[in-house]
Amino acid sequence: MHTKPLRGIRSVAVVIAVVAASFALGPTPAAEEKLVTVSGHVIGCSGKHTVYIMLWDKTIFDSRKPVKKMTRQAKEVRSGRVGYSFKTKPGQYTVSAYEDEDGNRTLKVGLFGPKEPQGFYREYTGWGPPSFKDIKFSLTADLKNAHIKLK
Numbered sequence: 001m002h003t004k005p006l007r008g009i010r011s012v013a014v015v016i017a018v019v020a021a022s023f024a025l026g027p028t029p030a031a032e033e034k035l036v037t038v039s040g041h042v043i044g045c046s047g048k049h050t051v052y053i054m055l056w057d058k059t060i061f062d063s064r065k066p067v068k069k070m071t072r073q074a075k076e077v078r079s080g081r082v083g084y085s086f087k088t089k090p091g092q093y094t095v096s097a098y099e100d101e102d103g104n105r106t107l108k109v110g111l112f113g114p115k116e117p118q119g120f121y122r123e124y125t126g127w128g129p130p131s132f133k134d135i136k137f138s139l140t141a142d143l144k145n146a147h148i149k150l151k
């Protein structure tokens with residue numbers, strides 16, 4: 001006579017246990033966001049100085065703090081080139097690089113633009129600093145050969 005209420009309580013207990021276990025285990029692989037890779041080479045390096053490569057999105061570009069940043073030492077440069085690769089979520093990005101000739105870890109900029117070799121994956125030839133829309137690209141799948149020419 002008391003078996004029906006116990007079945008109901010057991011069913012509720014099983015549901016609670018399954019829900020609690022799913023929170024403890026974290027998101028399932030299907031729920032995790034897909035990551036994509038942007039990679040290429042920085043071309044035109046002297047091989048004498050550190051090269052900084054940065055990945056930017058719109059909000060970060062305006063604040064001058066990259067989403068991701070990597071450093072390549074002069075000894076890693078081969079035939080004027082050094083490779084890079086960033087994994088990130090799909091979106092709108094730009095990639096930039098500069099060779100730090102004076103060793104201050106900052107791109108030196110003068111009245112008429114950069115004083116150290118620098119460049120973007122989407123080449124920019126305008127006057128003054130580029131806006132994000134001038135140099136952005138959509139990253140929806142892996143992008144190889146996103147080369148940056150230093151000038």
